Amino acid sequence: EIVLTQSPGTLSLSPGERATLSCRASQSVTSNYLAWYQQKPGQAPRLLIYGASNRATGIPDRFSGSESGTDFTLTISRLEPEDFAVYYCQQHGNLGYTFGQGTKLEIK
């Protein structure tokens, strides 16, 4: 099973700052099969990025995704108040889908 490890567990930043969230895979992941989600309290997850770097419909361009080997990164260029939430990465492999444990992005 491919394990996704997200870091940091919690990230404390201020609006206007840049956020960099990491997702490291325990083995090779097909980049087309790597996605990022945002989840706010009491809400379902929302797809932000698919294929490691493609923004989903309606997602602002301050959100971007990148990859380097087994390391995937979600970057939020300038934080807006509505961006403070929990973020999950997800991959699809031979044993189905797995999610990272999440990174909580909180207001500093």
Place this chain on the structure above:
Amino acid sequence: QVHLQESDPGLVKPSETLSLTCAVSGGSVSSYKWWSWVRQPPEKGLEWIGEISHRGNTDYNPSLKSRVTISIDKSKNQFSLKVNSVTAADTAVYYCARHIAVTTYRGFDYWGQGTLVTVSS
């Protein structure tokens, strides 16, 4: 715009079967290739339960495979989840979700609002 709505079983007793339905509106279950169930225990992360194709092909999380069945009913435009022999560890918010239509990618682009299922006597 596709809309997914989970049924609300509420409380399920230990050792019994949890049954959920995901009603799809604004589109046909036959028009999209794959649909999934995902759950989230209180204050914890997301866990994929399994998926079903519009043709009825299924794939399950290995850790749950022995207790889970997912089915699809095209006539009712819905798909369903059954989890047998539930315990308190199955207490979670259960979500249904639609897979991205472009099959070269993976991800879930539409989600139901989620329903809390509590396992307790």
